[in-house]
Amino acid sequence: MLVNRKITEYLAKAAAGTAVPGGGSVAALNGALAAGLTEMVANLTVGKKGYEAVEEDMKALAGMASQLRNKLTAAIDQDADAYTEVMAAYKLPKTTDEETSLRKQKIQDAIKHAALVPLEVARDALAVIDLAGRAIRKGNKNAASDGAVAAMNARTAALAAIYNVKINLSSIKNDALSHVEI
Amino acid sequence: MLVNRKITEYLAKAAAGTAVPGGGSVAALNGALAAGLTEMVANLTVGKKGYEAVEEDMKALAGMASQLRNKLTAAIDQDADAYTEVMAAYKLPKTTDEETSLRKQKIQDAIKHAALVPLEVARDALAVIDLAGRAIRKGNKNAASDGAVAAMNARTAALAAIYNVKINLSSIKNDALSHVEI
Numbered sequence: 001m002l003v004n005r006k007i008t009e010y011l012a013k014a015a016a017g018t019a020v021p022g023g024g025s026v027a028a029l030n031g032a033l034a035a036g037l038t039e040m041v042a043n044l045t046v047g048k049k050g051y052e053a054v055e056e057d058m059k060a061l062a063g064m065a066s067q068l069r070n071k072l073t074a075a076i077d078q079d080a081d082a083y084t085e086v087m088a089a090y091k092l093p094k095t096t097d098e099e100t101s102l103r104k105q106k107i108q109d110a111i112k113h114a115a116l117v118p119l120e121v122a123r124d125a126l127a128v129i130d131l132a133g134r135a136i137r138k139g140n141k142n143a144a145s146d147g148a149v150a151a152m153n154a155r156t157a158a159l160a161a162i163y164n165v166k167i168n169l170s171s172i173k174n175d176a177l178s179h180v181e182i
Numbered sequence: 183m184l185v186n187r188k189i190t191e192y193l194a195k196a197a198a199g200t201a202v203p204g205g206g207s208v209a210a211l212n213g214a215l216a217a218g219l220t221e222m223v224a225n226l227t228v229g230k231k232g233y234e235a236v237e238e239d240m241k242a243l244a245g246m247a248s249q250l251r252n253k254l255t256a257a258i259d260q261d262a263d264a265y266t267e268v269m270a271a272y273k274l275p276k277t278t279d280e281e282t283s284l285r286k287q288k289i290q291d292a293i294k295h296a297a298l299v300p301l302e303v304a305r306d307a308l309a310v311i312d313l314a315g316r317a318i319r320k321g322n323k324n325a326a327s328d329g330a331v332a333a334m335n336a337r338t339a340a341l342a343a344i345y346n347v348k349i350n351l352s353s354i355k356n357d358a359l360s361h362v363e364i
Contacts, residue, residue, distance in 0.1 A: 002189070003188065003189045005188065006185065006186050006187065006188060007184070007185045007186075007187060007188075007189060007192055007211070007214075007255070007258070008185045010189055011214055011215065011251060011255060012218070014215070014219060014222055015219075015221035015222055015225070015247070015248065016221075016222070016225060017221070017222045017224075017225030023327055023328045023331055026219060026328075026331060027331070029189070029215070030215075030331075030335070033193065033208065033212075035197075036193045036194070036196040036197040037196060037205075037208060039197035039198075040196055040197055040198070040199045041199075043199030044199045069193060069197060073189070073190060073193060145205055145342070145345035145349065146204070146205045146208075148342075148345070149208060149209070149341075152338040152341065152342070156334040156335060156338065159330075159331075159334065160327070160331040163327035163330070
């Protein structure tokens with residue numbers, strides 16, 4: 001799994017231009033980083049003098065950010081796996097008419113799945129932007145810059161994920177999904 | 183070293199709100215990711231039909247992005263180490279006047295170093311933005327979205343690094359650095 005790789009290895013694999021990790025995986029990583037930074041701000045607020053009134057709010061916020069971090073971290077691999085499935089579908093045999101038809105269907109199914117993974121990443125990233133905003137407004141002022149970085153990473157995650165939804169949608173034919181306007 | 187950690191571990195450590203990795207380290211990670219994505223675009227251009235005219239430019243660009251990726255990856259730990267040094271200086275004894283004076287000097291030296299690390303990250307991130315722009319304009323159109331994500335991550339890296347320069351400068355006393363306007 002990509003998330004079990006060292007940071008240096010993930011970066012080198014991305015740089016190499018190999019099939020995975022691609023833009024969708026990097027989108028998810030941006031989102032996971034954003035969620036982690038939001039959690040950081042909440043955790044640096046809980047138990048601090050002067051922040052007693054927001055203690056419970058910050059604990060809840062840390063919990064939600066933690067769930068989103070886990071979900072977005074999982075998507076780092078889900079996106080790469082979905083792309084690997086698309087490539088596998090393209091490699092299916094197309095000697096007979098039946099094979100050609102089955103291959104076409106498998107490719108379309110794989111591309112739809114590859115579009116839905118980053119769509120979920122985009123939704124989760126938007127949720128992180130909301131949490132980061134709350135953390136900046138109510139959390140430890142000394143950690144506000146970390147909250148700002150969280151918001152920027154979440155924005156990048158959302159935009160990068162939407163790019164990847166669009167790229168996949170452009171390959172879908174004769175389906176309701178091919179007419180979606182984003 | 184932080185960069186030898188698994189991605190999951192780095193994210194969990196950031197989220198926990200422990201001293202390191204903090205915002206400066208995350209800034210450097212953003213920069214390394216941006217450099218890696220820029221390299222990706224260049225590598226996905228070299229050898230591709232229709233891009234023969236920019237082949238040499240893209241090879242050179244990949245080389246420069248690779249150097250910046252290595253430098254920014256190293257800064258992920260350099261920033262954390264610099265912060266650890268600041269904390270160590272604060273723990274020095276201050277029983278005698280001599281100890282107090284030495285401690286004060288060590289703290290100031292450590293904070294100056296902790297400001298210079300993200301300043302270099304910011305400079306490198308700006309260089310990555312320039313390379314990402316070239317990769318988007320001249321590189322493989324199919325990878326343009328990866329170039330755009332690179333530019334966003336580089337922007338986040340530069341801004342996050344500057345936040346950390348400012349935070350450290352605010353703790354520097356009676357020194358030319360304390361009057362720097364950023």
